[in-house]
Amino acid sequence: MQSSLTPVILRELREPRSYPAVSLAMPTHRRRPENEQDPVRLGNLVSEAERQLGADPAVTKERQEDVVAQLRAAVQEVDPAEVRDGLIVFAAPGEHHAWVVDRRVPERVVVADTFLTRNLVAADAARRPYWVLALAADRITLWDGRGDSVTENTEHGFPLTRSLEDPDAERKERVGDLPSTFRDEQTRQFFRDADTELSDVLGEEPRPLYVTGESAALTLLTEVGSAAQGAIEVSVGGLAQGTPEEVAQAVAPARDEAARLVVAEALDQLEQARGERKYAAGVDEVWQEAQDGRIRRLVVEENYRITVRAGDGHLEPAADDDLDAVHDIVDEVVESALETGAEVVFVPDDTLADAGRVAAVLRF
Secondary structure (H helix, E strand, C coil), X not given: CECCCCHHHHHHHHCXXXXXXXXXXXXXXXXXXXXXXXXXXXXXXHHHHHHHHHHCCCCCHHHHHHHHHHHHHHHHHCCHHHCCCEEEEEEECCEEEEEEECCCCCCEEEEECCCCCHHHHHHHHHCCCEXXXXXXXXXXXXXXXXXXXXXXXXXXXXXXXXXXXXXXHHHHHHCCCCCCCCCCHXXXXXXXXXXXXXXXXXXXXXXXXXXXXXXXXXXXXXXXXXCCCCCEEEXXXXXXXXCHHHHHHHHHHHHHHHHHHHHHHHHHHHHXXXXXXCEEECHHHHHHHHHCCCEEEEEEECCCCCCEEEECCEEEECCCCCCCCECCHHHHHHHHHHHCCCEEEEECCCCCHHHCCEEEEECC
């Protein structure tokens, strides 16, 4: 079961599959008693997928059995203790994937030759991924932040570790040549190595960066390299050996302030775009601009959802039980915007009440 989406993983998920590729999504619950029905509902969705595959003349019996077995294997990987607000399961011949997300998703089963990734993409964008670099003289760790949770990342050369023992320390101390921990050349080289690794990480996957450590450590990192330029500094030491909970708690105030500034900046840009006639508002207008790849920055309320029907180039509100309706049009707009290189900013509910809950700054 997975919860962290990277550009590499997303590209792999979007690759065409051998038919049939099944995408299963359902809203889930974190607490009792609501979550007690989640396993039953999940089983019902798997049964619905099996029914659709069995009724599809393009699916052989062998392929049906393979994909259903993959679905059931994915379901077995779901840990109830880690379930959040939504569950997304992908299955195709010979493979399966299960994802938990911090965003409600519409309940559905889709059979196609690709996986339906828009809910996964929208959920990941809403979580505002970030990096946390925790500094110490003998250990430097990198943390993958997603919303309120962080996990240690060990796939980019981190953690960096070294021994602080200096075999010549006694002589240096005698002659007064023992520098402080963050001034000796070995520590400086250690931090240069971290700067190099960090540069590679940010080049591969740019995100907001928070750097934690003692003041001397923060200063040294900026002296020996440039990868952390523009990072938000958090003067808390000990986190290189800390727990995920301690790291998340330490950066929470800085994240809250950064999120407030991002929202304020997004609203200012919308107002400026309005004056420059590079502005779109409302789901119908924004949807059309997203299709044309004209959106530079999309701003949408956190929990905005609307069911629509598409016809004659426009969207019309529809009932939730309308079989021809699109239930996740907002997430579709988010994915379309991201695919064309747009930035997506989620803002608190009612922030865009006068703009139809969603608005965009256009490229032209």
